[in-house]
Amino acid sequence: MSLSSVACQVLEIVAALALAPLLSGWVNQCRAWLQNKSAPSLLQPYRALHKLFNKDSVLADRASSMLRASPYIVFGCMVLACAIIPTLSTELPLSAVADGIALVGLFALARVFISLAAMDVGTAFGTLGARREMLIGFLAEPALLMVLFTASLVSQSTSLTTIVETLAQRDLAIYPSLALAAVAFTIVSLAENARVPVDNPATHLELTMIHEALILEYSGRHLGLLEWAASLKLYAYSAIGLALFFPWGVARAASPFALLLALPVLVLKLAIVGFLLALLETLSAKMRIFRVPEFLATAFLLAVMAMLTRILLGS
Amino acid sequence: MMNALPGQLINLFAVILLLLAFAMISQRRVLSLIRLFTLQGLALVAATVVVAYATRQPHLYLSAGITLVLKVFLIPWLLHRVIDRLGVRWDVETLINIPTTMLIGVVLVIFAFNLASPISQLSSTIARGTLGIALACVLLSFMMMITRSKAVPQVIGFLSMENGLFFAASAATYGMPMVVELGIALDVLVGILILGVFMFHIREQFDSLDIRHLEKLKEE
Numbered sequence: 001m002s003l004s005s006v007a008c009q010v011l012e013i014v015a016a017l018a019l020a021p022l023l024s025g026w027v028n029q030c031r032a033w034l035q036n037k038s039a040p041s042l043l044q045p046y047r048a049l050h051k052l053f054n055k056d057s058v059l060a061d062r063a064s065s066m067l068r069a070s071p072y073i074v075f076g077c078m079v080l081a082c083a084i085i086p087t088l089s090t091e092l093p094l095s096a097v098a099d100g101i102a103l104v105g106l107f108a109l110a111r112v113f114i115s116l117a118a119m120d121v122g123t124a125f126g127t128l129g130a131r132r133e134m135l136i137g138f139l140a141e142p143a144l145l146m147v148l149f150t151a152s153l154v155s156q157s158t159s160l161t162t163i164v165e166t167l168a169q170r171d172l173a174i175y176p177s178l179a180l181a182a183v184a185f186t187i188v189s190l191a192e193n194a195r196v197p198v199d200n201p202a203t204h205l206e207l208t209m210i211h212e213a214l215i216l217e218y219s220g221r222h223l224g225l226l227e228w229a230a231s232l233k234l235y236a237y238s239a240i241g242l243a244l245f246f247p248w249g250v251a252r253a254a255s256p257f258a259l260l261l262a263l264p265v266l267v268l269k270l271a272i273v274g275f276l277l278a279l280l281e282t283l284s285a286k287m288r289i290f291r292v293p294e295f296l297a298t299a300f301l302l303a304v305m306a307m308l309t310r311i312l313l314g315s
Numbered sequence: 316m317m318n319a320l321p322g323q324l325i326n327l328f329a330v331i332l333l334l335l336a337f338a339m340i341s342q343r344r345v346l347s348l349i350r351l352f353t354l355q356g357l358a359l360v361a362a363t364v365v366v367a368y369a370t371r372q373p374h375l376y377l378s379a380g381i382t383l384v385l386k387v388f389l390i391p392w393l394l395h396r397v398i399d400r401l402g403v404r405w406d407v408e409t410l411i412n413i414p415t416t417m418l419i420g421v422v423l424v425i426f427a428f429n430l431a432s433p434i435s436q437l438s439s440t441i442a443r444g445t446l447g448i449a450l451a452c453v454l455l456s457f458m459m460m461i462t463r464s465k466a467v468p469q470v471i472g473f474l475s476m477e478n479g480l481f482f483a484a485s486a487a488t489y490g491m492p493m494v495v496e497l498g499i500a501l502d503v504l505v506g507i508l509i510l511g512v513f514m515f516h517i518r519e520q521f522d523s524l525d526i527r528h529l530e531k532l533k534e535e
Contacts, residue, residue: 174326179327298417305330308425313330
């Protein structure tokens with residue numbers, strides 16, 4: 001483990017922490033433009049975080065230590081997830097500890113803790129949100145695993161850095177399996193990040209909310225951490241999508257010049273992803289919660305088809 | 316083991332065909348079902364043209380032309396006319412709920428792929444890998460005919476099964492002899508006309524297109 005690769009790793013984590021709220025702000029701005037509303041500033045998420053971190057945290061008097069510990073665990077999981085996904089360089093010392101399967105496990109760990117914390121105080125909304133979150137999670141996880149397995153079959157490894165290296169080096173060819181996997185991944189990330197067809201991120205008090213119901217009991221710095229973790233999750237999913245389906249532009253060696261080039265490329269790719277997400281959210285309507293299993297079953301099916309066509313056709 | 320661009324294109328169209336077969340299974344509305352069937356016909360035409368170009372078989376262009384006229388223009392138009400006259404635009408009833416159907420569909424696809432892989436190893440054509448996909452399309456359309464209780468979706472399932480068979484023929488053996496192909500094309504056309512008349516009769520008799528009424532053999 002050389003010094004330069006450690007520097008790469010640190011830079012990647014810092015980039016994730018700094019860019020994640022910016023990505024959320026960009027998606028909100030694009031969505032406001034597309035809906036003919038005046039857009040909030042790009043820096044609004046940073047201001048919200050700053051405000052929340054300066055406020056006192058109020059906890060229910062029946063709250064156990066679970067409620068207090070969960071924001072830190074969730075935030076830690078998301079930071080670790082962002083650390084092992086190659087966004088700037090493929091020379092990441094941390095990525096040796098966790099591969100694609102462990103990445104899905106990290107997301108699951110965060111989900112379990114945020115749901116337990118939501119049920120901790122015993123309010124109706126928290127329990128309701130936790131149940132819905134688990135429903136979506138148990139349907140989305142297998143689909144995400146299948147998507148990762150498809151990419152692993154193409155590159156013969158479950159390690160994310162190896163996947164990015166092989167996929168970026170391959171000849172330009174049509175891979176129907178990767179196209180199917182990309183569609184499946186889009187559906188999964190919409191569901192996992194509480195985006196429009198499944199959940200509406202713009203509402204705060206509605207019977208149909210999922211993510212907002214989970215964090216209803218939190219305030220102050222705990223809420224700030226959870227909001228930051230949510231934007232880190234969106235960043236992590238965008239980074240996985242870019243790593244699997246558009247891996248070009250990630251620096252292979254830890255040279256300063258390649259890193260200098262990789263950062264603007266990453267920002268550009270994230271800007272495009274954010275715009276497309278806003279477009280998708282504007283074009284689609286929120287579906288009934290009982291339609292969500294069908295939506296996610298489609299994702300699972302597409303991902304399985306991707307894997308099967310990869311095995312059958314070798315492409 | 317990547318082959319050149321035509322091979323990749325055939326694989327792509329084959330996957331699109333399979334996806335459309337799945338989309339038809341999960342579709343609830345009759346109008347969208349016809350639209351999906353039209354798209355499937357288009358994908359079939361594209362795949363046949365690519366096979367014809369890659370293997371320089373002029374008669375495949377002809378069969379692609381017949382497919383285009385029949386399955387992209389004529390039959391969808393006929394189906395539109397039938398559902399306009401019958402006034403069926405409502406949601407289609409399925410016997411099993413849709414997520415279960417799709418999971419059974421995945422099992423069918425695995426079965427078809429396993430079944431086809433030893434056969435396709437005997438073949439030496441450019442699109443031999445896609446035989447499994449063609450078989451899967453046939454099985455999926457078959458399942459669609461089983462799980463739908465209304466007459467119109469069953470007819471569409473039958474037609475899409477024919478699409479799968481046609482694709483299997485052009486992928487595994489570069490198409491059937493011209494006489495056979497023309498015969499099948501005419502059969503399908505006459506079949507759809509007769510089935511159209513049949514649907515009117517079913518509705519006249521039972522005031523509904525639900526074919527479960529046909530299970531009773533005697534009058535009450």
